[in-house]
Amino acid sequence: MELYSLLLIPLFLALAALLIGRSRSFGAINALGYLAELSCGLFFSAAFLERPEPFTRGLFFVDSLTIFFVLVITIVAFAAALYSIGFLERERRQMKVTDKKSGYYYFLFNLFILAMLLATMVNNLGLLWVAIELTTLISAFLVGFYNTKFSVEAAWKYLIICSVGIILALLGTILFAYVFSLTGGISLNWSDLSAAAGQFDPDLVKFAFIFIIVGYGTKAGLAPMHTWLPDAHSQAISPASALLSGLLLKTALYAIIRYGLIVVKCVGFGFFSHLMLLFGLFSLLIAAGFVLAQKDLKRLLAYSSIEHIGIIAVGIGLGGPLALYGAFLHLLGHAAAKSLMFFGAGNIIQAYDRHNMNSIRGVIRVLPFTGLFFLAGLFALAGFPPFSLFRSEVMILMSAFGRGSYLIAGSLLLFMTVIFGALVFHAGKMIFGPRPPEVPPAKEDLAGKLAFIFLLLIIVVLGVWVPGPLDRLLILVVDTTRGI
Amino acid sequence: MTYILYGILLTAFALVAAKRFDALIGTFRLQAVLLAALAFIEAWHGGGFGIYIIAVLLLIVKGGVIPYFLSRILKEIGASEDLGFFLTPQLSLLLSVFFAYLSWQFSGRIFPGEDLLLKISGTAAFTLLLVGTQIMIFRLKALAQIIGLLVMENGIFLLGIALAGGLPFLVEIAVFLDVFISVMILGxxxxxxxxxxxxxxxxxxxxxxx
Known part of the structure; x- marks a missing residue:
């Protein structure tokens, strides 16, 4: 039951946005809808935890991995819906967004969430492909939302690069179908493929998986296929940047993990692990280089997303309970922290009307609340205790040391330190200093503040203590992906 | 069936050699028709009822609606016929012949059986994939990039038909719809x-x- 209501709520809200989206109170309705969505997600997880058996229902397949991703999506979507209320209201007042466009925004927002939920829930790998392609198509409009030269350029590059990536993923999907058909099966259901994975032709599976990891890796923002990401994240409307970074990248990663489970069953862990480590470490390297030289606030955050996707990929690539637990905890922590940061960046850019970090000073005086939370989020993102990202990074590092992979652990540490310094240096200097005379102190709305508090609470609490049910869920996820 | 595959390979060469938009779109339409014919034959040989529907859809969408849509955009925005060559058609053609050779070697490696038809299908499919990429990279006009993407997709479709007798019906329809929507959005x-x-x-x- 929860399964269908999870999908119906965004669908219903999308339709409602078409009809009454231009009304000023729709933001509040939307947020209420996502409160319901979040509670659905929680009930769904609770029901699953009582009977933690994977099950199929119609087109859907649910196991602990699905539950975990659904939970992450509903959490971030709820925060984004809360934040959108005040953000869009201010955009309207500044004449950047008309009433009609605001309805259009909510329509896209809901479809986007719906597509991501579908991607994590469908059983059929072909439909998974379709859902992920749909996320690109929908979010392209959120990237090109302001219809300026910059945003249209970003949207075009996003569409073209991700379409090519996704076509390679389709090739991989077809090759997997072919591999399965050689053993006599005709199906693209993940549950069937996974059950028969032992009999697959290992060479063909390896070959097919390369297309999958390059294809979906493009959407996950793994370097060197990440080139669309900084443009799209920086040009999208701010709440959508949070969704792109916090959720979209992870949804693509989910697809890679699903295939990874089949590959590991067939050819063993080594192949999958090497690819994940390779792409992960390369992403960290690229991110470290570009974060150092970054001037644009939202691009800085975008490159930091590439870093964190890299860390998660390395965690998954290392394997073992500790690294996997760390990787998934990191995934949740990053989704929350990065959304917080993009919300903060959205408020800052709105108040200052500029992106360049060198010309932004005194945020704490202009936006006291945002400034404070932005600073906390910055340290969380950089991997500072007591936030949850510190904890998960330590888990991944410890697992690398424990395995004796000193090279991996060493380069992880090096890149994380460089990025830590660059992040705090670049973004930190915006917070303090005198208020520029041309920027008046701005008002911050209650819903936006609640979104900040909600997200920060998550990363702080998870930093000191993982609540029992979540801990059980994470352990189940680790068990599911244990093969990895 | 082999002749149709050769025909598809030829359209791939014609696509990179095209100097003007109407030639590009026309060749693309021809390619779609050939692909549809291939799907019909596959269905005739017992590929199942679903493939007939796919073939008809292919004919209508890629052979009709999309080319029409692209030519209409071209006319409405009054763009010049020039494709914006980063690499001349002659060089591109040379490159794509080389790609076809690579594809032949490549499909020999991954389909090591005696099945010659499969090998030729693989060659045509991978050539389309590479040619599509080539068009996307070396033609600087936005519309040409859309066609490059579609050509890549044609390659995948061909491979799908040759390898697995097509994907499951529901998936195939969904993929089709998706491609259609993505062309509209790119437009x-x-x-x-x-x-x-x-x-x-x-x-x-x-x-x-x-």
């Missing part, structure tokens, strides 16, 4: 690019760096 963005950048030359999309 919307072509209009926007044309309005903002006064032209559809993507080499002008160079503002975002770092």
């Amino acid at each position: 919307v963005f072509v209009y926007r690019i044309n309005r903002l950048f006064t032209g559809i030359d993507v080499s002008r999309l160079n503002r975002l760096k770092g």
